[in-house]
Amino acid sequence: MEIRSFLAFELPPDIRTVVSRVQGEMKGLPGVRWVKVQNIHLTVVFLGNISVEHVKPVGKTAAAVCSRYRPFEVSVGRTGFFGSRRHPRVLWIGLKGDLERMAGFRDELQAELEPFGIRPEKRPFRPHLTLGRFRGGGNPGPRMDEMLSRYSDLQSPACRLEELVLFRSELRPEGALYSVLRTCPLSEKADP
Secondary structure, rough: EEEEEEEEEEOOHHHHHHHHHHHHHOOOOOOEEEHHHHHHEEEEEEEEEEEEHHHHHHHHHHHHHOOOOEEEEEEEEEEHHHHEEOOEEEEEEEOOOOOOHHHHHHHHHHHHHHHHHOOOOOOOOOOEEEEEOOOOOOOOHHHHHHHHHHHOOOOOOOOEOOOEEEEEEOOOOOOEEEEEEEEEEEOOOOOO
């Protein structure tokens, strides 16, 4: 049996508050399927479908990598989208802070998890919080430009990400249901 899973940081309350406010103000954009605020995480590695037998060793491997890293400090940044202007796919909020160190963390996690059949992401790490996904053919036009301009420089207090979570993701008609399989604390005593 396999389960769909990913490694992510839960959002600190100060960042979740900003995300909730911005998403609420953007809800007028047409053609967007909004992610429930409680389901928005900072995904570090999407594992895809892994066998149930690999869940514990994957969690143990992730915990070992986490023990070599100090907590990350981040705050919200600008909004943006993936895809083209004519055919946007994902609307997101970016982050500022320890991103270079976090990219190294992601790369190390991917290298350590490869023996479990988890293929590394080749694209550079661009930490973001997904607000919503555009439905096929959705083009919000000038309204999106107005929103992106309005939120081009979001602010939040600097927040610490102290614990990576191994989540199970179950896709359901009413939306994804996430459950925690393991938590992996970062270490105050680590070097990177």
